[in-house]
Amino acid sequence: MTDKVLQWRNLRNELDDLLKARNMKYAEAVKEYYRENPKDASEKKSSSKKFSVKSDYDEFSYDNCVEKKYWKKRPKNETASELLKDRPAPNRLEPAIAFLEKLKLFLAAKDCQKPEQWISEKFGQDFLNSFRKEVIEPIKQEKENQLFSGIKDKNGKDEFDF
Incomplete structure (x- = not known):
């Protein structure tokens, strides 16, 4: 048995577990993927003669797709x-391995919390507020100062000195 077949099986099994946890079927996941990634769908439309060109992707036909x-x-x-x-x-x-990996990442990303929400739940709102005040704000301020301060050459003149 080849490594590619094993890789496909492992991906399929992981996706199957993800889909079972969400009470979702593979067809629904594919439709949702193309609904939220219209760029992939438009590439698919232009590369496939069988794929029916639709302006509205709610009409995506799973029955006619290669996935x-x-x-x-x-x-x-x-x-x-x-x-x-x-x-x-x-x-x-x-192509199956490539698509299943994309679909797995898509489904996993749907579960991701926002970083601030995760920090708040994990360490508490007080920690988040102090972290924002002591770490994030000084870095933002420093970055802003770098952007708006003139760049000086070796003679100490900036771009506006003549």
Whole structure:
């Protein structure tokens, strides 16, 4: 068995677990991915003759898309005959891995909290306020001073001195 097939299986299993945790199906996740990433969808439209060109991506057709062929349900038992069938077509293996990785990152990003919210929950609002006051504000001020102070040459003249 090739490394690519193992990589695809591991990705598929991770995605399957993510989807089960969200009570979501693969088709719904693909539709949501293309709804929120219209750039990927427009690239797909221009590169595929079969893909129907629609101006509104709510009408994305999962039944006609190639991503449908990237997914196979987990086998019930891991017998040799089941494992031989548990893979996409050889010509679809690389694109399947690339798409499943994108989809996994997309789903994982939907769960991410905002950094300030995470810090607030983890360390408390008081810590966040003091961190903002003692660390973030001085850095912002220093950056602002660098941007608005003139750059001086070796003679001590800035760009506005003639």
